[in-house]
Amino acid sequence: MLRVLALAAATIIAVAAPGHAADKFPQRTIRIVVPFAAGGGVDTLARMLADRMKTDLGTAVIVENKGGGNGTIGGSAVLQSAPDGYTLLFSANTHVMAKLVMANAPYDPLTDFTPIARVGRAPLLFVISPKLPQDTLAEVAEAAKAKPNNWTAATAALGSPGHIAEIAFNQITKANITITPYRGTAPALTDVAGGNVQMLIDSMIVLLPMAKAGNVKAVAITASQRSALAPEIPTAADSGVPGLEVYSWYGLWGPRGLPADIVSTLHEAANRAARELEEAGQLQKLGIEMVNETTSQFASAAENEVRRNSALLNSVGFKPE
Numbered sequence: 001m002l003r004v005l006a007l008a009a010a011t012i013i014a015v016a017a018p019g020h021a022a023d024k025f026p027q028r029t030i031r032i033v034v035p036f037a038a039g040g041g042v043d044t045l046a047r048m049l050a051d052r053m054k055t056d057l058g059t060a061v062i063v064e065n066k067g068g069g070n071g072t073i074g075g076s077a078v079l080q081s082a083p084d085g086y087t088l089l090f091s092a093n094t095h096v097m098a099k100l101v102m103a104n105a106p107y108d109p110l111t112d113f114t115p116i117a118r119v120g121r122a123p124l125l126f127v128i129s130p131k132l133p134q135d136t137l138a139e140v141a142e143a144a145k146a147k148p149n150n151w152t153a154a155t156a157a158l159g160s161p162g163h164i165a166e167i168a169f170n171q172i173t174k175a176n177i178t179i180t181p182y183r184g185t186a187p188a189l190t191d192v193a194g195g196n197v198q199m200l201i202d203s204m205i206v207l208l209p210m211a212k213a214g215n216v217k218a219v220a221i222t223a224s225q226r227s228a229l230a231p232e233i234p235t236a237a238d239s240g241v242p243g244l245e246v247y248s249w250y251g252l253w254g255p256r257g258l259p260a261d262i263v264s265t266l267h268e269a270a271n272r273a274a275r276e277l278e279e280a281g282q283l284q285k286l287g288i289e290m291v292n293e294t295t296s297q298f299a300s301a302a303e304n305e306v307r308r309n310s311a312l313l314n315s316v317g318f319k320p321e
Contacts, residue, residue: 035074101159138240
């Protein structure tokens with residue numbers, strides 16, 4: 001009888017062991033959805049991370065672009081996927097703004113997704129027309145308050161970090177600069193360079209080449225410290241407007257209900273990938289500084305950003321479209 005029981009136990013172990021091994025994550029290709037077109041800043045960083053993560057995780061990690069709908073087409077594809085860690089979303093902080101800028105957002109970005117890792121952030125660059133005499137943010141604010149009709153700010157997209165920064169600039173300085181939306185950064189930048197509008201705040205990595213060429217005038221970055229990418233450009237505080245700190249940041253999410261052990265595995269892999277990219281100097285080339293925080297800190301940062309941005313948008317009577 002004892003021999004029969006021993007054989008039965010051995011059989012159970014032999015059957016169970018392969019099943020347990022099969023449950024180990026990951027076992028197949030991981031797909032990272034970028035909700036924007038290929039070639040942009042978010043897509044570039046996602047592919048750099050995916051390349052590092054595949055080595056760490058021991059499986060293929062591919063990037064798939066699903067642009068459109070202010071980022072919500074790609075977000076919806078991830079939301080509707082199984083919460084098994086094999087379909088993820090990599091996006092910028094525009095992801096958490098969906099409910100604030102869209103009248104019929106298809107989801108709540110804070111409650112319908114599982115935060116995994118926020119891997120980096122980048123300051124914005126404040127530029128003005130090269131035809132203007134002002135050299136500091138304080139001088140811009142004074143000129144705009146003296147003659148508000150002479151000043152217009154371009155923004156690449158409503159609800160974007162640059163739009164938020166322009167509202168914050170108005171609020172901090174008590175200026176009343178009209179903000180005009182454009183269909184992207186390129187046309188907005190062209191109009192600033194031509195003097196058709198006076199100012200623009202947008203991604204530093206995108207605006208810096210035009211600033212270095214002298215086509216627009218770089219006045220300040222919206223960060224607490226100067227950027228190694230352009231240390232000659234002062235911070236907002238150094239330029240006379242302390243408190244103007246707005247960043248673009250980049251994170252990895254999964255669908256709601258992602259198991260904690262899978263979140264932990266992906267979090268560690270993403271953070272290690274970002275650290276390796278930083279040590280190799282690749283993040284710095286994009287004007288990005290690494291963010292190293294827990295998943296709960298990431299969730300809190302996203303909630304705080306939505307709370308702050310909601311208050312700023314409400315202060316100017318912004319209505320979702």
